[in-house]
Amino acid sequence: MSENALAIWTRAQQTGRLDEVDQAIDLGLRAIAAAGVDHPDRVTFVSNVGTYHLTRFGFTGQVADLDQAIVHLEHGVAAPVGPNHALFRCNLGTTYLSRFEMTGQAADLDRAIDHFTRAVAITLHSTYLGNLGAARWTRFGIVGDHADLDQAIKALHQAIATGDNDPNRALFLGNLGAALHSRYEHTGDLTDLDQAVDAARQAIAADPGNPNLSYFLSTLGTTLHSRYERTGDLTDLDQAIEHHERALVATPDRQAGLAMRLSNLGTTYRTRFDRTGRLSDLDRAIDAGQRAVALAGDSPRTATWLSNLGISYQTRFERTGHLADLDLAVELNERAVAATPDGHPEQGIRLANLTSAYTERHEHTGDVADVDRAIETGRRAIAVTRDEHPGLPAFLANLGMAHHYRYECTGDLADLELAVVRKQRAVALTPADHPDRAQRLSGLGMAHEARYGRTGRVADLDRAVECGREAVALTPVDHPDRALRLNNVASAYHERYAHLGSLSDLDRAVEFYERAVAATPDDHPRLVICLSNLGNVYLTRAKRASSLSDVDSAIATTRRAVDATPEDHPDRSLRLHNLAQAHLERFEQARAGDDVDLAVDLALQAVRTTPEGHPRRGLSLSTLSTAHQARFRHTRSLLDVDSAVTAARLALAATPDDHPNRAARLYRLALGYQNRFDAGADRPSHDELATLISQVDAVRAAPPGDRIMAGWAVGRLARALGEPESARRLLDNAVRLLPSVASRETSHTDQEHRLGGRIGLVGEAIGAHCALGDPGGALEVAEHSRGILLGAQLDSRTDLxxxxxxxxxxxxxxxxxxxxxxxxxxxxxxxxxxxxxxxxxxxxxxxxxSRPGLDRFLLPPSWKELRPAAGEVVVLVNAGWGQGDAIVIAASEPVHIPLPRLAAADVTSWATEMSDAINDPSPLVGELRRQRVVSDLLAWLWDAAVGPVLDVVAPIGRPTRRVWWMPTGRLGLLPLHAAAPRGGPGALDRVISSYTPTLRALAGSRGGAPASARRQLTVALQRTPGLPDLPATAAEATSPQSGHPGTVISDDQVTVNRVLAALPEASWAHFACHAGTDPRTPSEGCLHLHDGPLPIARISRLELHAAELAYLSACATGQVGWRHANESIHLASAFQLAGFRHVIASLWPLDDRTAATAAERFYALMPATSSAAHAPYALHAVTCELRAALPDRPHLWASLVHSGP
Known part of the structure; x- marks a missing residue:
């Protein structure tokens, strides 16, 4: 009977008939009963019946069949060891493993592994090894013991090696692929992943008709998916989808693995969406995920499928912005976490997915509870994850982002520090060639930028730029996240521009923001972020370049961002604030009242939509204060100035003591107090002033520019309120910070721009010293704060x-x-x-x-050390707040001369009127205007400044005494040397005048020895492309050459390279050509040559030896920019830096004939020597001759100036 039962069972396996299996069981039971207890084959009969029940389970799926199989097989292994003992143990192990898969009872899995291990100990049969490998891999998936995984892989390798003809070889290969993939997921070893792909491919090839084909296809799809995630190879991803699709087709509708196949397919489709942005892939991912969850039942894999579907919903939210998808994502991930027991190998990833969902919902809704939950779950995810787990970097990045968002809600610096630490570790653990490295670098860059915003540490800004650039470089051009990474690096560049002022950073910010907008689909929810940022950077460029078109672009772009932002969105207040700022800037440039009203209204909306305690509330209040102050200047309404003060107080109260923006908000409050005081309203109390002063002293984290403005504003207020000593100290401290504004890392042009906005500060600091009777202190302030860029270049020329x-x-x-x-x-x-x-x-x-005797190397000298360089007399002239001052520096102590009629506002007014008159293009009216304005200007200069000074230093007599004028601020635009009362003698009749920006520059010009030979270079252009002809230059070119042969370069031979090549050979140089000036960026000034401009920057970098005299008979070669008057940046100073001891230049353009006449007479009066020491005397004589010939046309003779010893 037993033999008949075995034959029927064998046939049933081929026919698939359940009734035949039942017949085999019936005959087997009857055989056992007939054999008796002592029958030698009883053990075999009993074990066979157990095997038949196991087969029946394959047909019915009923646990009762497994129970019966175990009962019979346990009898088989309980008997003494016989020739089939290993087989019986293997069958029993298989049955326990099957029951575990049905019930999830861990004890059954342990028993299965025990029996397989015993079977292998008896004989290394491929089937026993294969089963042992499968069981240990399964237990690893439950318990997470890596020893199980390693032993599983070892057993499967042995099974394949020993079972070339084993009918289950394909299954062993499939299991090996899955096990290797599991180990890769926990170690990140790419070798395991490559071997997993290879094993899965071999499994499919080994037996294409194998009933486990769907499993092999699914395994290959999963391993290829993982390899794509590790390498970024799109071919792997496309093949992964193909194999998952085949696996799904090969899986019967009722098979238990169908849900897993669907979930895997959905996950792979979602990944391809992440890479390509195709919405059809995302829809397929959600459809497959929904079907998987619907089929899950009580499977132990349900948590995985819930988590996968949750990620897909979150991804769709990120693309469409539908909050219902995000809520579903949170719910599904919560269910996945709840269904995952502690210690489960996938617990970490499910917690991390929930962290991400909570963080995303917080970002959209602003709900602090969500970000708190995100941090809690993120910490749990990391706590349960081994250090070598390849998912750890992603978990760390998620937690870092959650800390980042909570910092933005609460302002707690500890959260921001944790965000940086977590993200740094995430990047450090991510291999250089990992596709997710770009994402993690971009996130780290954001955290560094945020920390800079909180602490002011420039190193964080540099790191933010570095991370952002690397992230963009690693991101494929067609990647859907490229726009986000472009946006992030643009933000870092923008922030660094705000700190350092480098125009190259600003240009890159604009470029990257524009590329981010262009790369973002119109229906993408992220577009609003890109638009907001682009509008903001347009506004920044508008302020830098006074560009109304950029302001209009800023308003249009930011308005789009505001209109696309829901009323309840947490970022709406920031976008309203940005729009208010843009309207404020257009008001400043175009003076349209509608803009300032809109700015006030928008700033109010920003304040009202920013919760109390939110870190951005101070920003909104500060902008509201600025808008009210702007409207006060427009309307003079005291209501506006009161509102400005109230908003500024609240902004300051909302700003932590160590916040970098605190100084800017102190400035706003001090400015509001000043405006209210100047308007005749209430003055701030002594206590309010004292509080402001103490807070300015305490600010350390703010950028230098903001600290300067705060100190300046509070210092001015202190002086107005009768606190001169406090005013002096605050203004001195602000002046000392000026070199920090012109960051050395930026270009010369950028440094100019940063310094240009502080032109009045030095004058006020000088005035504060003079008010206290301290001319020496005033002189030191002037010496150390004027010509900062010039001083830096002088340092760079120090003789070594x-x-x-x-x-x-x-x-x-x-x-x-x-x-x-x-x-x-x-x-x-x-x-x-x-x-x-x-x-x-x-x-x-x-x-x-640190070396002996070199402790003062390149340190600035005190004014007392420089006093011998003054020669006869140097006069510092300063137009301050309300009145001016002059300080006379000679061999004795400096002497202070009050100038009560010299106010900064009057200087600005006269400089404006003179500039307008000089540049008036109308032939007759312009000429008459120039005559009148310059005559009136010279008379005012005499009465307000020059006359009182010369009454002290140069009584009436022959003009033999040398005076070096050292004007501050916009006084440097005016001809002090030609000042004169109407109808009477003036400065030309009392002194020989020269100019110097600082005492140090004068000392430097005296330091070199005079030229030993006169080698003349003459550059003359009658015709310059695109500019008016200069016909008199032909005759002018002969003047310097008379009696002194040299090199003449004229007309189309006057090229930049030829002139630069000729200058080192010349000791005297004469330029008769057009010059260009740029009032906003003086270093962009140039000499216009035949083939293009020769800019100041190139001239000043020359190092010429024995260069004696440069005569710049060109347009406005000594004219400085309005915003940079204290820096003395013009062609004359460029030639001095290049090495010329004496320079003749012009404050404004001269007509061609007058310039030629002046040059001819100058050279005629110069001695025939190599030295140009007589230059100031010769120029003085020429000016007097021109004055005698053209007494009513001072604009033709008051322009020429001398600089040098």
């Missing part, structure tokens, strides 16, 4: 002879770094390159100063 004698190696290194810093600012990484050079420069400087 002494250093080279004692420390030649140090001198060589220092010269190399210095020369690199003096090179033109070319390339796209100017800021980074200059930062590296300045770091090296500072280290070398510290090293040099």
């Amino acid at each position: 002879t002494d250093l080279a004698t004692t420390h030649p190696e140090l001198a060589g290194r220092f010269r190399l770094v210095r020369d690199n810093l003096n090179a033109l600012d070319l390339g796209t990484d100017v800021v980074e390159r200059r930062a590296r050079l300045w770091t090296e420069y500072d280290a070398l400087l510290d090293d040099i100063r």
Whole structure:
């Protein structure tokens, strides 16, 4: 009977008939009963019946069949060891494993592994090894013991190696692929992943008709998906979808694995959407995920399928903005976490997915409870995850982002620090070639930028730019997240521009923001973020360049962002604030009252939509204060100035003591108090002023520019309220910070721009010292704060002879770094390159100063040390707040001369009127206007400044005494040397005048020895492309050459390269050509040559030896920019920096004939020597001759000036 039962069972396996299996069981039971207890084959009969029940389970899926199988098979293994003992144990192990898969009872899995292990110990049969490998891999999936996984892989390798002809070889290969994939998921070893793909492919090829084919296809799809996620190879991703689709087709509708196949397919479709942005893939992902969850039942894999579907819903929310999808994502991930027991290998990833969903919902709704939940679940995810788990970097990045968002809600710096730490570790753990590295770098850059915004540490800004750039470089051009990463790096560049003022950073910010908008679909919810940021950067550029078109673009773009932002969105207040700022800027440029009214209204809306305690509330209040102050200047309504003060107080109260924006808000409050006081309203109390002063002193984290403005505003207020000593101290501190504003890492042009906005500060600080009877202190303030860029360039020209004698190696290194810093600012990484050079420069400087006798190397001298350089008399002239001052520097102590009629506002008014008259293009009216305005200006200068000074230093008599004028601010635009009362003698009749920006510059011009030979260079252009002809230059070119042969370059031979090549050979140089000036950026000024401009920047970087005299008979060669008058940036100073001891230049354009006449007479009066020491006397004589010939046309003779010793 037993043999008949075995034959029927064998046939049933081929026919698939359940009734035949039942017949085999019936015959087997009858065989056992007939055999008796002592029958030698009883053990075999009993074990066979157990095997038949196991087969029946395959047909019915009923646990009762497994129970019966186990009962019979346990009898089989309980008997003494016989020839079939290993087989019986293997069958029993298989049955326990099957029951575990049905019930989830861990004890059954442990028993299965025990029996398989015992079977293998008896004989290394491929089937036993394969079963042992499958069971241990299964237990690893439940318990997470890596020893199980390693042993599973070892057993499966042995099964394949020993079972070349085993009918289950394909299954062993499939299981090996799955096990290797599991190990890859926990170790990140790419070798395991490649081997997993290879094993799955071999499983499919080994037996294409295998009933487990759907399993093999699914395994291959999963491994290819993982390899795409690790390498970014789209081919792997497309093949993964193909194999998952085949696996689904090969899976019967009722098979237990169908839900898993659907979930895997959905996950792979979602991944392809993440890479390509195709919405059809995302819809397929959700459809497959929904079907998987619907089929899940009570499967232990249900939690995985819930989690996968939740991620897909969250992804669709990120693309469409539908909040219902996000709520579903949270719900599904919560259910997945709840269904995952503690210690489960996938617990970490399910917690991390829930963290991400909570964080996303917080970002959209602003609900702090969600971000708190995100942090809690994120911490749990990391706590249950091994350090070597490849998912750990993603978990860390998620938690870091949650901390980042909570910081934005609460302002708690501890959260921001944790965000940086978590994201740093995430990046550190991510391989350089990992596709997710770009995403994690971008997130880290955001955290660094935020920390800069809170602490003011510039190193964070540099790191933000670095991370952002690398993230963009690693992101494929067609990647859907490229726009986000472009946006993030643009934000970092924008922020760094705000701190350092580098125009290259601003240009890159605009470029990257525009690319981000262009790369974002019109229906993408992220578009509003990109639009908001683009509008903001347009506004920044509008302020930098006074560009009304950029303001209009800022308003239009930001309005789109505001209109697309829901009323309850947490970022709406920020976008309203940005729009208010844009309307404010248009009001400042175009003076349209509608704009300032809109700015006030929008700022009010921003305040009302920002909750109390929110970190951005201070920002909205500060902008509201600014808008009210702007409207006060427009309407003079005291209601506006009162509202401005109230908003500024609230903004300051909402700003932490260590916040970088605190100084800017102190400035706003002080300005409001000043405006209210000037308007005749209530003055601030003594206590209010004292509080402001103490707070300015305490601010340390703010950018230098903001600290300067705060100190300036509070200092001015203190002086107005009768606190002169406090005013002096505050203004001095602000002045000391001026060099910090012109960041050395930025270009010369950027440094000019940063300094240009503080032109009145130095004058007020000088006035504060003079008011206290301290002319020496006033002089030191002037000396250390004017010509900052000029002083830096003088430092860069310091003679290194002494250093080279004692420390030649140090001198060589220092010269190399210095020369690199003096090179033109070319390339796209100017800021980074200059930062590296300045770091090296500072280290070398510290090293040099540590050497004996070199402790003062390159430190600025005191004014007393420079006093001998004054020669006869240097006069500092300053137009301050309400009145002016002059300080006379001679061999004795400095002398203060009050100038009560010299106010800064009058200087600005006269400079404006003179500029308008000089540039009036109308032939007759313009000429008459110039005659009148310049005559009136010279008379006012005499009465307000020059007359009172000369009454002290140069009594009436022959003009033999030298005076060097050192005007501050916009006084440098005016001809002090030609001042005269109407109808009477003036400065030309009392002194020989020269100009110097600082005492140090004058000392520098005297430091070089006069030229030993006169080598003349003459450059003359009658015709310059695009500019009016200068017919008199032909005759003018002969003047310097008379008796002094040299090189003449004229007309189309006057090229930039030829002139630069000729200058080093010349000791005297004469330029008769057009010059260009740029009042906003003086260093962009130039000489117009035949083939293009020769800019100030290139001239000033020359190092010419024995250069004696440069005569610049060109348009406005000594004219400085309005915003940069304290910096003395013009062609004359450029030629001085290049090495010329004496420079003749012009404050404004002269007509061609007058310029030629002046040059001819100048050279006729100069001695036939190599030295130009007589230059100031010759120029004085020429000016007097022109005055005698044209007494009523001072605009033709008052322009020429001398600079030098």
